[in-house]
Amino acid sequence: MTKIPSILCKELLVLTPSELGALLSTCSKLRLHNIGRSIHAEILKRDGWHSDPYLQNHVMNFYAKCKRMVCAHQVFDEMPKRNTVTWTALISGYDQCGRGDRALDLFSLMISQDPDSIPNEFTYASAVSACTKQECLARGMQVHAHALQRGLLDHPLVSNVLISLYMACCCIAEAELVFQEIPEPDQVSWNSLISGLSQNGFFQSAIKNFQRMRELNVKITSFALSAAISSCFEDEINMKRIHGLSIKLGLDLDCFTGSSLIRMYSEFKNMGDAFKVFQMLNFKDVGCWNSLIEAYSESGDGEKGLRVFGAFMESGMKADEITMTAIIGICTSLVMLHFGKQVHSLTAKTGLDGKIRFKNSMIDMYAKCGSLEDGIQIFRQMRERTVVSWTAMMGGLAQHGKANEVLELFEEMKREGVKPNKVTYTCVLSACGHRGLVDVGRIVFDSMEIEPEADHFICMVHLLAGGERFVEAEEFICSSPVEYRESMWQSFLVACRNLGEWERGLEVAGKIMRGGVLTEPLTLVLLSNVFAASGRWEEVEKLREEMKEKGMKKEPGCSWIEVENKVQVFGMKKQMGRCISSC
Template sequence: MCTCLLLPRCPIARHHILLPLSLFHKVGPRIPLPKSCPLFMGRRHHSSITYNSHLNKCSSLRELKMIHAQIVTSGLSSNLSLATKLISVSNSVAVRMDYARQVFDAMPEKDVFIWNTVIRGYADSGPCKEALVLYCQMHRDGRHPDHFTFPFVVRSCGVLSALFLGKQAHCNAIKNCFDYDIFVQTSLVAMYCQCGDVDNAKLIFNEMELKNTASWTAMIAGYVQNAYFSDALVLFHQMLESEVRPNSITLVSILPACANTDQLYQGMLIHAYAFKLGLDADISFINTLISMYSKCKNVDISRSLFDRMEFRNLVSWNSMIAAYENNDQPRKALKLFRRMKTEGVNFDYITMVSVISACAKLGALNTGRRVHELVEMKGLSSNPSITHALLDMYAKCGSVELARKVFDSLNEKTVVSWSSMIGAYAAHGHGLEAMLLFTDMHGQGVRPNGITFTAILTACSHAGLVEEGKKHFDGMTRYFNLVPGVEHYTCMVDLLGRAGRLVEAYDFIQKMPIQPDADVWAALLGACRIHRNLEIAELVAEKISLDHQTINYYVLLSNIYAEAGRWDDVARLRMLIEKRQLRKIPGRSSLEIIKDSMHSSQVKGYACHGSI
């Protein structure tokens, strides 16, 4: 059976054209079309201008296929202008690029404009790799790119973090004399930043003779993406001084640079400036504001912004739920999630990571299980972020067995997965199980990282396995070429201190190759209280000089004095506490520290009672 349609001789191509019938499959007469569609106009032939008009009104892929069929029967299928229009409309009405690519591949002749259209489609819709493949094919076919080609190609390199290919495209742009085109330069700035090469991005940006809003925004966003927050703020002020008006994308890009208490005032100024420009109603800007204020510990302002929104998308809900969870208000996070479900808003894996973390912070296993059921119903149980959150939640609820069940269900176990499970065992004093799991991890060829060693040293400390802990600490450098950080030295001091080897712990600190911080001394001070060693406790107090910002050390030393019956010293320390108006810092479990070290967005806390 023939699977191709033979078209009449085309006056442009001057030969018969074969198009696969698959282009027009599933097209039937029942599909509603506007009366202006050529299929309602009989068998008359129309000009390309007429078909362009119909294509401009096209709103679905089925309708596009029917118009395309009429174009084919009219003998205009090889018309480059119409083919380019077909691809362009397909890019906008279809989710995938399959149909657009079939139209492109069927064209006997191709100009640079049709190449640009299909490359842009892949750059916009993906897969971006295909944009680069087509760009190479374009060169092989002897077609020279123009200044419209390079922004799409360079952008695809940025999305793929393909720095080497991006540099090749940059060289080609220079070779074709397009390196001073503002759109090419802007795309290069964005690409280099996305690939982490901020220096080259800055070099190109500084060489730009003309900078528009997109150029400034690309460089500002690049600084923020690479954590150059101060540079981003300086550049934003330079942009304002150059009288280039920022848009909502610029403001959304700069706000994360203000997402800490030190830069709160800057964030508030940008908020006010957006109000002055009339951009404060932009939903993406408000969502970013909610996140910024929450990270600056101003959750009430975040909620006020959320409540005043006329329209909320999923990001709005996720931002506010995460704001409560990250600011230790898990009950409000769960309450808002219930409201989200009541209003019929579909959640995603980002929502559930925050909800699971909120459950963990409140401490009820039953609620965590119900959330787990929701995750499975939604088909999100295979998401790595979800599984790590569930593992963490079950561990902190005291159910190491369920945590292990989640761990065992993972199809692919990464170093984060192994470290999380080892940390769960460590937090509950299952030192031997942690050691066995670490051995299993090593046996399966997974290379441990610094977080893994923090977990295993904590496990040794809680289980009193001093020699095993010392062996693993030495093995970090000897076998894995890892340089111990201050957190690993803290674990070792805690390990020796718990075992009553206080003198050895003190000597260990004295020989550290890096400067011990207050946490290292605090670990030894805590051990001094456990073993009632006042002599070393006073030596430690001199070393840390009783940091006036941290009450914990005062409390520890005060308790040591009290247990030794030195009430005058107790009274002296309490007077210092009152004089300096110190507040107790909320405690954190060792597993929370381990999870924080893995990645800042990973969940932490203790699970909740109640219903979802």
């Protein structure tokens, strides 16, 4: 990096175009924007050099690599003659800057308006990459067909990005077909296939291909290991085997592998080993810290997650959007409004408060911590909203019993062209249930644009039974998918308990007992409550014995209160001994 300034101090007049091009290439790699601009200025001074395609391509590539796309496009527009390198550099620049729409528009212009500039493997790779980031399957398939006509699918670079495209768009068969057509798959090919299978939930297939990769003596990378580790759901023994392999290969101390191990050990509720993996890493990047914080949060131990966050801040590393979103999630689950506001202030200083994902978390946090107006203010100030933004706001309003506002927001969202997802419908149905808007809720359920899932059926039972329309509720349950019925009967029994309908509850309890095997502790607890209220103690004793035999128990509830910036957590009969500082 010190050589370039010393060269620039010499007479640039003696440098040839190839030497200036080499300097620009170095500036591109090192992102030396000011020095590169100086070289560009020198080129403009030379007679005829400003129109030299070789130098102009280097100048444009330099601006694109430095993410100065306005300057790069201006150079492109001023070029009297363009070639394949010219088009490819600009398309790649827009793709890498997250402007996939512009990259694809340029690719179309290249094909239609400049037949002399024939796309090469790098052009196609950038175009397909742009489609992948936008999950634009139709245009990606068009680029695929064009590359096939040009005979470039044999090139691993093109095939690898096509695998990533089809995996991102959940087209597993197409991705596997592309892989099979590669004459000699390289490391990236295998990594793309295995990680794509894992991300789409095809865990067994991902593990099998990982084994094939080993059998063929393809060098295992941390990316392939990470994907294989992430595919070991419900198979802790296999995950530990792959962990052992990572140690044998010397990849266990890699950040990428380490992050996956932390996440998977936490999935198996083994936070002890997850923390050991974290401690042993040679270098801990922000991704490793995020994995540990999220692991503690998702395992219900948010207070330890906050301690890890404190250590992270003391380490001097810079938090990113994922870090702050995870911490806000912990504040939400522990109802720590004061600490949540401190985190909000910190993100405002670091510029992370403008990220959509973080704003969505802030809406949820403020609403669930009782500061609904702050959540509404963030929502209304957002320039861009995703379906998660709308859903978070509706969920907050529903929790505060503002059903009419939820319905108004739901209609406003649809008018803006945002399609509801399954959580959105759950929020709307839940809001209707809290306010007893049975007919409105029924209309919403019947007009759902997606296939109803368990939560939607449960909300409908709560809505009907809670509105004392028990006959309709029973008919609804009996006409619903069998796999959801136990949870739906739970909701029905809760309504019977809340409304004092013990006789009806007793009648339904008999049906449930005759219906078959019960799998959830809550169902047995609710049945026990119904029989106890009716004085049928023999049935109560039988249910308790059944729970003991099956090793089933209901998770005890707990409460917490924040006093002087500390959260005290309490459970049945005793204080649970957890004190969380929010300073």
